[in-house]
Amino acid sequence: MKTVFEKSVKGRGGFAVSALEVERYDYESDRLREELDLPELSEPEVAAHYTALSKRTFGVDDGFYPLGSCTMKYNPKLHEEIAALPGFRDAHPLARADKVQGCLAVIDTLSAYLAGITGMDAVTLQPCAGAHGEFTALLMVKAYHLSRGDSGRTKVLIPDSAHGTNPASAAMAGFEVVTLKSDDDGRVNLADLRLKAGDDTAALMLTNPNTLGIFEKHVAEIADIVHEAGGLMYYDGANLNAVMGVVRPGDMGFDLVHLNLHKTFSAPHGGGGPGSGPVCCKAELAPFLPDPQVTRTEKGFRFGRSEWSCGRVSAFYGNFGVYVKALAYIVTLGGKGLRAAAQTAVLNANYLREKISYFYPVGEGRCMHEFVLSMRKLREETGVTAADVAKGLIDRGIHPPTMYFPLIVEDALMFEPTETADKAALDAAADALKEIIDLAYSDPEALHSAPRTTPVRRPDEAAAARNPVVKG
Numbered sequence: 186m187k188t189v190f191e192k193s194v195k196g197r198g199g200f201a202v203s204a205l206e207v208e209r210y211d212y213e214s215d216r217l218r219e220e221l222d223l224p225e226l227s228e229p230e231v232a233a234h235y236t237a238l239s240k241r242t243f244g245v246d247d248g249f250y251p252l253g254s255c256t257m258k259y260n261p262k263l264h265e266e267i268a269a270l271p272g273f274r275d276a277h278p279l280a281r282a283d284k285v286q287g288c289l290a291v292i293d294t295l296s297a298y299l300a301g302i303t304g305m306d307a308v309t310l311q312p313c314a315g316a317h318g319e320f321t322a323l324l325m326v327k328a329y330h331l332s333r334g335d336s337g338r339t340k341v342l343i344p345d346s347a348h349g350t351n352p353a354s355a356a357m358a359g360f361e362v363v364t365l366k367s368d369d370d371g372r373v374n375l376a377d378l379r380l381k382a383g384d385d386t387a388a389l390m391l392t393n394p395n396t397l398g399i400f401e402k403h404v405a406e407i408a409d410i411v412h413e414a415g416g417l418m419y420y421d422g423a424n425l426n427a428v429m430g431v432v433r434p435g436d437m438g439f440d441l442v443h444l445n446l447h448k449t450f451s452a453p454h455g456g457g458g459p460g461s462g463p464v465c466c467k468a469e470l471a472p473f474l475p476d477p478q479v480t481r482t483e484k485g486f487r488f489g490r491s492e493w494s495c496g497r498v499s500a501f502y503g504n505f506g507v508y509v510k511a512l513a514y515i516v517t518l519g520g521k522g523l524r525a526a527a528q529t530a531v532l533n534a535n536y537l538r539e540k541i542s543y544f545y546p547v548g549e550g551r552c553m554h555e556f557v558l559s560m561r562k563l564r565e566e567t568g569v570t571a572a573d574v575a576k577g578l579i580d581r582g583i584h585p586p587t588m589y590f591p592l593i594v595e596d597a598l599m600f601e602p603t604e605t606a607d608k609a610a611l612d613a614a615a616d617a618l619k620e621i622i623d624l625a626y627s628d629p630e631a632l633h634s635a636p637r638t639t640p641v642r643r644p645d646e647a648a649a650a651r652n653p654v655v656k657g
């Protein structure tokens with residue numbers, strides 16, 4: 186496909202302006218127009234170009250998108266409209282607090298809801314992504330230990346099944362990462378935890394349900410071990426939609442949690458758009474939250490500061506538009522609706538897993554919001570890899586699941602249907618997978634060369650990631 190620059194025709198434009206009624210004034214910037222090589226196209230050409238471009242990709246609006254560990258669910262378009270109401274959209278980040286009381290009320294109300302959903306006492310909405318929330322929480326962990334004169338807590342314990350951002354955030358916050366082994370069923374090995382937890386433990390970072398979609402049933406015991414060692418319990422709640430409204434991290438023994446509003450609470454993500462990774466914490470950690478905090482005073486909402494704060498982590502107050510969408514989502518669904526969304530997410534994952542269980546799922550019994558299949562046997566028997574299966578799904582109108590993650594499962598394919606997929610979509614996905622497995626045994630070559638229906642077929646993924654060419 187040609188770029189807009191290649192399609193450009195000198196002198197062509199997309200608008201007609203009426204004749205000047207005032208004397209012409211030549212701005213200096215007119216020269217800029219000549220120096221900049223801007224494409225010149227008619228309006229229909231521009232519309233056709235971007236429509237064609239939009240058809241060359243696959244997004245949540247195109248169909249089933251079971252990208253595990255990333256909760257790519259369909260989000261109501263109405264929430265975009267609400268976030269774009271002029272009072273929200275046009276609020277200036279430098280406006281005085283008394284001029285933006287409505288916006289501050291959104292922050293305060295959403296914070297209160299998130300505290301309730303997670304079972305925590307205080308919240309910051311400032312972090313702009315999940316990893317940013319992890320980093321912020323770890324700065325708070327550090328500030329907390331130092332405030333008690335406890336400077337020997339230099340290590341953060343992280344299970345080997347964790348999302349890659351966990352060890353990265355811990356390292357960025359200046360901690361040493363200690364990896365915990367998983368049992369065969371994907372849960373934390375308690376003996377290994379007992380061995381490694383000690384007076385140098387700052388915190389344990391845990392995802393529950395973990396990235397295999399399995400609930401850590403020993404979580405109370407894990408919390409006891411870490412607390413007895415003097416460490417804090419941190420919950421990676423990026424994908425809270427498996428448990429929201431059902432069980433709260435604060436009741437499981439956690440001291441801090443981050444959420445991904447752009448996974449669980451109605452902000453679309455995946456295209457690099459704005460995100461939000463709030464941190465919720467217990468009261469004893471509240472003094473260490475980043476500055477500034479929105480506080481309620483007799484004269485309305487104000488920005489407050491704490492002398493023990495871990496510092497500032499965002500310009501202004503994070504991505505405000507995302508808060509409006511999250512609040513709209515929570516208010517529309519209500520407590521019962523959030524619970525129903527979580528239950529449906531878990532039901533959908535189990536339904537799909539059950540339909541394709543001959544595909545060698547990892548772990549026994551029921552899963553939570555996602556599940557993992559290992560394509561190792563298929564690869565050994567047919568030569569067809571997990572990547573080939575994913576490419577085959579693209580030809581059948583389905584976005585690939587997460588591939589080769591978590592790292593502790595060989596040839597992993599990780600599916601997360603979310604609550605927004607209906608039964609027809611789940612059945613179609615199961616049928617597509619069955620067709621692909623059958624094809625692997627009868628004609629493996631057909632899958633090595635998939636996808637056949639896309640404009641770009643098998644790019645060199647490593648080269649594309651390392652040397653991206655993002656301009657025409």
Ligand SMILES: *Cc1c(COP(=O)(O)O)cnc(C)c1O
Nearest residue numbers: 254255314315316348350421423
């Ligand atoms: C997505 C995710 C993160 C990181 O969130 P980002 O917004 O991409 O930084 C962390 N942990 C888990 C379990 C996730 O799924």
